[in-house]
Each structure stands twice: as structure tokens, then as C-alpha cells.
Amino acid sequence: MIKVGINGYGTIGKRVADAVSCQDDMEVIGVVKTKPDFISKMATKRYKIYTTKTENIAEFKNKGLNVEGTIEDLLDGIDVVVDASPEGVGAKNKVMYEKHNVKAVFQGGEKHELTGISFNAQSNYRDALNKDYVRVVSCNTTGLCRTLKTIDDVAGIKKVNATIIRRATDPGDPKKGPINAIEPVLKIPSHHGIDVKTVLYDLDISTMAVKVPTTLMHLHAITVDMIDKKTDLDDIVRALDKARRIILINGSDGLTSTAEIMEYARDLGRRRGDLFEIAVWKDGMNIRDGVLYYYQAIHQESDVVPENIDAIRAIMGMEDAEKSMDLTDKSLGIMK
Template sequence: MVKVGVAGYGVIGQRLADGVARQKDMELVGVADVAPTLPVRALAEKGMPYKLFTAVPEKRNLLDDVGIPVSGTLEELVQEVDIMLDATNAGVGAKNKEIYQKYNTKAVFQGGEKNNVADVFFHGYANYEKGIGADYLKLTSCNTTGLIRAIDAIDRAVGVVKTAITIIRRVADPGDYHRGLTNALQVAEAPNHQALDLMTIMPHVDATGILIHTPVTHGHIITPVVTTKKKMHKEELLEIFKAHPRIRVVRLADGFLGNASLFKYARDLGHPRGDMYEIAVWEETIVNSGDDIMFAINIPQEAVVIPENMDAIRAALKMQTSRDEGVAKTNEYLGMKARG
């Protein structure tokens, strides 16, 4: 049984912990954080289903003073595990890497860290093989993760030459206030980092894109225009997407009118926190533009990267040494399946 620890119990960290706990061939040893944040307080109120370790020993009193049980320090957690999933704030993971190296413990970092923190820039479907046996892997951002799922699926079927993307980006996660209250759309400089990151993972694809920040919190929407080696039509693309366990095809006609509809549907399904691991493609948005094809996808930013993190564990620890076997195990334990 592979032993896993999580550093940072925030938006991504708590979902990573839940994801690991669902993997029948992994054991979640514990999670580490600094202070009694709301997720940490909720963990305590739920009866501490996961052991909590203090990430900064000299600040342990912050947890002790409010009666939250502490099982040890981050350094002690690192010594107990085979691999760490680091979901700390950008820059903190690079500092934590010194602890991981000290004890020869592998680690997976999230999209906010700089690429040089890791040996491999990783995506479960697009370049699983590059992560096999690697000591330090870095995941792509939520937008890039979901985008690559769709582009990779098309690329494996007919080959992708280039893509141009527009990202309508939520400005903050639910519950966040650091971006302030706003009534505006903000345009970012092109090309956006998601297009550049896609080309890092899939260097044979020419990608560019524009990003627009929007004052919403539940999900991003991306509209790719894809140039393929062989012209694709709607029905062919629908078959590809419906066969993909991490892509959910939805219809406007069925009431999936936008990002809020998908978030509500995840809650109606009984998913914790309204999490959804799949990206969604709206069937009615798939259209041809000359020889190109375009469509719109929804990125549930809080949970979309969890499957790829599980893939990263499997690759780094050589639990499965082929892409198909690795992602299949992750999908099985997370309950993800094709809906074709």
C-alpha cells in the first residue's frame, strides 16, 4: 500500500486528501497545515477523519489553542510517506521541497509553482510515461488540465495541428475575498499561460489564446478552435468525448445552461462540496468553422486536477507503468466512467 501525505489543506489540498482516501491501493497518512483555517476547523468538527500535522512547528500553538488535535510536524509526516502532494500557496512548495529532498521523499506540486520546482511537467493523459519513476512532478493549472484532456483526446484520434483558445476565467474560488468585489471584465495579455503550458506538454501542437477574468466563482469556460490533420465533424467529436471518462457531454436542451447549472448538478448528485472531476462539453456548441472545429468546455476549477494528481502518484511510484493502466485505476476508484 502506497503511503501519501498532503501539504496544505485548502481548496485543492482537502480535495486531494479525499481523492487519495478513495484510492484502494493508497493510504492517506495525514495532512499538514499552519493555522486553524476554515477547512482545518471543519476537519476537526468532522471528528478528524485525517490526521493533521503542523507545517510550522513554532506556530503549533495556533492549533492547540483552539483544541485541534495535532499528530506531529510536516517533517515527521514526510518521513512516514512514499510521496507528498504539495498544495500549499505558490512559492511555499519550493521551500517544502528542501524537506522532501532531505528524506528522499517524492513529491507532486500544483500549477501555481514555477516549472523549475519539478523534473517533469505532468498530465496523466498527455504524457503519463514521462512521469514514470520521476522524483518531482508538477501538475498543470486547472484550466490547462481540462483543456489538455480535450485536445489530447482529439489528437490521439485524428491529430491536432494547432488550437486557438479563449478562456472566460472565474476571478476567485467560492469563499475568497482577496480579489475584492468587482463589476468588470479584465483582459489578460496574449498568449495566455494555458496555451504556452499546453505546448510544453504537447510540443507538436501550435497553441495560442486570450484570457478574460470574470467576476464569478464557479468554473471557467474555454472555447477552443482546433485545426486537425483530418477534418472532423460534430458526430465524430461527440463520440470521442463521450468515450472519455474525464469528459462529460451535456446539452443546453437538458437544462445545462452554464457553469452554475453544472455546479448545482454536482450538488444534486451528492458530490461533497459540489465537486466535479470531469470537464463538461456542451453538445450544442460543437460546430465547424471551415476545416476547423470549435466547442465550449466547463472547467470545475476546485476539483478538476484531482484525477491527474492521482495519476502522478501512480507514475512516480511506478504503480502502473503504462498510461492506459494508470489512468484506468484512477478513474475506477474515483468513480469516473465513459458515458457514450
């Protein structure tokens, strides 16, 4: 039984905690929260809570919430910590994990250099085997890796250009914008393509990105110059249909936007209405002169959750990537 702690119980942390709970070979020893807010209250119903420093404990007690101790206490009782703290904070936490001799899975908000190994289960699981520290790439990078790896395997990729149309913030956040504007990422290429290369090492990819006023999903408009110019749409569709953690959808079925995709996900009955899979429009694809064009939608809150589970198994030494992904996908009800 792999003993797991979750440091940070926000959008990603709470989902990873629930996913770890579903695994037969793992258990959640505790989760770390800073403040005794409604999220902590919910967390106490499922998990033991730890906090970042001794001074916080009284604050939790005042609100009637039981705290087991500080994060350092938690670290003494676990094999792996999933660091789901805010962007950049993971880098500071690493010193503490080293001190306690605990392996760690970081998120895409941290720099690649923090761990030297960035992770996407379908692309490079074995490169993380038995490592002490690994970084699961961001939601956008995860989505790009899943489909591009599949396409590269079937057709070979000469060059990718993609435009990332990003949601402004997550549905539960009332603070950030824009609420009526389109905001381009002026640094070209945007970091997304550069990040893909931390997983698909030899891929030639450039990305541009814009932020738009929506909260549900990101959407990618992708152009792939293929090496094998004889590849036809059927080859691509067949490969994507077979690949893990990708679903093919059709606008003709009424799935015309990210709104309908998330409505579909809620109807699936999963906790929080999550969609772990990358949704690719089958009837929104074309090939012209050996160039493949397609759209995909990314549920930014959840697509990295199965990757975190596989990353835990990889650093804990499970050699068989397919077996890990089988276990993860079955436990989370991932469709295929």
C-alpha cells in the same frame, strides 16, 4: 500501500486527501496546516494534522486541536507528499522534500522547471514513471489537455486558438474581485497555452484570457484548425464521448451555463458537489472550413484531483496508465 502526506489543506489539498483515502493502494498519513482555523477543525475529524513549524503547535493546542508534530516529522513517515501549498511556496518546500528523500507531486501554480516534468494522465502518464518530482498542470491546462489530446488523436491539430474566460476566485473566498468588470490578461499569448505545451509538447497553441465576476467554473471558447479536413462533427463527438474525464452536455437539456452544470454536479451527490470531468457542450460545437469550434467548462476546484492520484501512482512506479486511471475513476465515481 503507498504512504501519502498532503502539505496544504486548501481547495486542492483537502480534495486530494479525500481522494487518496478512497484508493485501495494508498493511505493518508497526515495533512499539514499552518493555522488552527475552521478548516483545521474539520481536518482533525478525518486526518492526523501536522503543522509547518514547532512554534505553531501551541496555537493549535490552545484551540483544542491535536497536532502530531511538524511537517518534517510527517515527511519521515511517508513515500510521497502532495504539495498543495499556495502558488510558488512549493518551490521553497522542495529543498525539504529532497532532504527527507520523499517524492513529491506539485501543483500547476509551480513552474514547469521545478520538476522538469508536467503531468496530465491521459496525455503523458508514462513520462512521469518513477520520477522523484512531478507537477500536475493547472485546472485550465488540464481541461485543455484532456480535450485537445482527444481531438489531436482523431483529427490531428494544426493550430489552436482559445479564449479562457476565468472565474474571479473560488466560491469560498470573499476577498477577491472583480465584482463588476472584465479584466483581460494583457500578456499575449497568456500562460495557459504555453503551459499546455509542457504536456502536449508539439502542439501549436495560442491563448488569450479574461477574468470575470463569477466563482463557479472557468469556460473556454476554443478554435481548432484540424489537419484532417474530412473530420466531421460526429467523429469529434464520438471521440470525446469515449474519452475519459470528459462529459458531453446539452444546452437543450437546460444546461445553458456554468450555474446549471454545477447544480447538476451537486445533484450527483459527490462530496462538495465536485465535477472532476470537463463538460463539453455537444450542441455548442461546429466545424467550418476544417476548423472546429467548441466550448468547455472547467470545475477549477476539482478537475486536477484524479490527476494527482494518477501522478502518485506514476512516480511510485505503476507502469500501466490505463489501470491507474481505471482505479482512480472507479473510486471517485467518475462518469463514462
